[in-house]
Amino acid sequence: MSSDDEQVPQNIPILLAEHFQNLISDDVEQITTQLFALDAEDDVDSQEGSSSRQKEHEPEPSSYNEGAPTEFANYLQRSDHDDYKFLRIIDAMASINQKVNLIGVITEIGLSKQSRGTDCCCTIKIVDESNASSGISVNFFAENFEKLPCVESAGDIIQLVRVVMKSHQSGVNVLFDKKFSSFALYEGRENSNFLPYQASYKFQARDRDKKFIADLRKWTASHQSRTASSDFLSLKDIKQGQQSNLICKVLHICKVKDGEWMLFVWDGTDAPPVNIHTKLDDEFDNPLPLQLEATPLSRNILCKFPTVGTVLRITNDKCNEKLGLHLLKAGKWVQFKNINFEVRSGLWCGILLSKSKFSFLPDDDDYASQCQRTHDERMESKWDRKPSTCFPWPAKITDTDNQNVPFVALMDILTYPEVIAKFRCVVRVVSILPGHPRDFQAPCGTYRLRLTLEDPTARIHAYVYGEDGVKFFGGYPSVDTMIKMCNLLLGVEETDDANLTEKQRNPPWVECCLCSYNIDKNDVWGSIRYRIFGTTLIGSDWFSDSLETVVRRPSIHNINWFPVLYVWAEVLNKYVENNSSFKRCQGPMNHLVQEGNVSLMGCTTSSEV
Template sequence: MRSRVRDDYKFMEIRDAIVSINQKVSLIGVIAEFDFPKQTRGTDCLCTLKIVDESHPKPGLEVRVFEENVEKLPHILSTGDIIQFNHVVMNIFRGEVCAVYNKKFSSFALYDGKDGEAFLPYQVSPKFRPRDLDKAFITGLRKWLVSFQIDEGSDNFSLMREIKEGEGINMVCKIVHVCEAAKDKWMAFVWDGTDARPASIFTRLKDEGDHPLPLHLEPLPFPRDVFCTFPLLGTVLRVNFYQGIEKSCLHSLNSGKWVKFINLAIEVDGGLWRGVLTPFTKLRYTTNEDNLVLERQRIYDLRLSAKSLLARIPFFSFPLTSQITEVDHKDVPCLTLMDVLTYSKVTAKFKCVVRVVAAFPWQAENFIYRGTYRIRLTLEDPTARIHAYLYAEDGEKFFGGYPSVDVLKRRRNVLLGMATASDDYGKEVEDGARNPPWMQCCLKSYYLSKSDPWGTRNYRIFDTMLVV
């Protein structure tokens, strides 16, 4: 009897636990992967995590934790943290071995990973009782973890430039910002140094007046000092949280940290890419020395070091086969719209490669108002969107004087990548999604009010000619 009590307390290596089906065991391991709480069809909430130790570094053991509410589930701060389970039951579920945490008799304790020094858990379940024995195991795991590299097996991780709509994208990215974008609506901003593919635009230009194409997915524009912390090259993907899981996601997404997402959902909204963390998304262990992280940094460093005038052009505009514009200032290097947004002076001139994703007004006959060109264009590159105006003599230069409405319509259609048709009354209507071509343009920024130069900053296209 005495020995059974002792056995109860002893940690089992994962290698031994997986052949102890239907037995109650105690385990301690490093969290290699975890997902976010979901309500089960029964009475409980569930979160699943995968633990590894030296005896079983891959693929790890799944532990399913059932608890009566989200609060009682483990709130994991980071993959790589250490978790201890007492009295979990080894089980076979759908042909796979796993450990099941039973709220009636199991307990857990969560500790910092390899960078931790303390033996005080940061979260424990009510039934947990600490013992001296735990410390030695925590120290051992922390030591082992220093040289541990996770084995990704055959899992495929997409670059930002490979994302497409659907569920189940795996990505390695750096968190560049996390904020409460609106009340109770949190958003993470992630980046891997590559450019997302331009998305088709499905909104109608005739709605542009009342419902303009958004410049960003966050409800309010950022203060400039936040933008200034964003990378200048590569797409920053906005990531939303599936309702109710923010609380368990947020603390594991810290700015500056590289993360691996498994099963990130990808949507397009207003022609902008959006990631969604769902209850089926998992976070996987990674370090700054991870091969996949190093690979992304190499790709980015290579982009940054390119010396050509076109070094910062969008990946998908290369090699700019459709030259629809000609610009003066040919010897000036191209910049990104994030360069433009974060430039240190209000008054400046730039050259960029962008797509025109919207125009207001959209009807060619309204481009000229009281004899003067006045059009607001929405410009996009992989880093940002801005409004830029085509005004007066700059419009004249752009459209080559004052051509007939038919010629203007044709040029607009090319510029915006749009098809039009006529309705039963001969009225022009838009036909289908738009896929605008890339164009080079010169941009100048200026202010409207000297008393508030940053608050009234505007952009205009200049020295640019449409040649279609």
């Protein structure tokens, strides 16, 4: 650098004072700041021996050059065509440690998280026509989550200015430096406008950008990759401890505690039932929870959820509590990669890892559209409201009075617009309080117990009280008989040991009738309770022996259904022959709600049991 050139930065304030005394404004201050920044960056470049590197300068209005000294005008008038070029990804990968400009299509977005220092960071993957298969990763760093790219959908376009190419053991990637890099995000669809929906504060758009964006949109439309369902699991196929990919719709995002967020996602399918490992004796002091979050979601939020299909909770791993899950958007279809599935308290939970990635899908994505169509078909059917894993029918361990009422899901019951109503559903009894049948009756002989019911959509408490308990147990059987009944209901294998509190449980699907009511007129919705009525637990030895293969099933997917159905048909025929009161469902079903008031049936004790 010549001595004359070295004097330029020092002369700039004097020149500005001499030639722009009457034009002191925010614009001039901005120009001054930019000029000092440019000169400082040029010095860094020269020290690194990269004098041939492309220089980035913001264009200045020509009116500011008029009347300026020659050296000042030359300083401003650098060739805009030479210093503002986009490199193809394949060419940029050869420019290690160089500042380059890139434009590409976004295919993946890493979860935003807190770095080891004070910054927030995230990683996205982009492709272009030169590297459409593998693409390249871009690592972003910013002072806070809000300054990181917030991509609306996979397939959107990102413009990167003055990013640095870096080489690591894992390969070449791109570094976005918050000190001098800038970005802009554009919709990826053809015929969209050319205004970025997000841009960093240093970014300045140019008219010539429109051509690059338009060309990339055309290329994206002709090379658009469809969602490959074979690469992703649906919720009906998840397995504990398995790390896999998932396509789902984000229904809700909530903060469960400081720094920890929880997602509620759905794809219209039913997650498989799992075994219950809690002890029944612990149900009083440590009851099986109805949800994983400490505070249940409000009824207003639940009413926005679909009533068919499992709503899965997703949270971050304990060692990754600083993930920016709150930046995800409710109502969007998302594909997650590298997500773990765990069972907590008998409920499925997705775990996001530090290496988990996601991308938003357009609403008309093929896979998302198919999920929505499947849901709509289940909603229109009177039979598909029951869990898909109870195919072809729930175990006939219980009998109900209202055979002409169609089944509904527990989410239907939780979100029903009326407080007092009657329903028929298919559920699993995952817990009973008190834990032993000898305590099911009060000293006066009145039944009072609480069942924890679940289906793929929700988990609730339902009470059995008074005369409904007499009908449920078929009178007042002996304690040994009631133990066998409860073993059958809870899915406990029959052994010589009569203690059912220590055993793993795999409850079968059973049908029951529920009624809803409230116990506080001043808090109608907050005091809603549910009670079992019109349901009888069938406890005859020959019946429970015949259903042994159904109750003890290890997995719904591993059953050879032909012999099971054959045995089942024989059992039902025998039951029909010996029970004239047995009623089969015939013809179309009526609406699930029966008109009329339901008397207050809640327990009056302080524990409501």
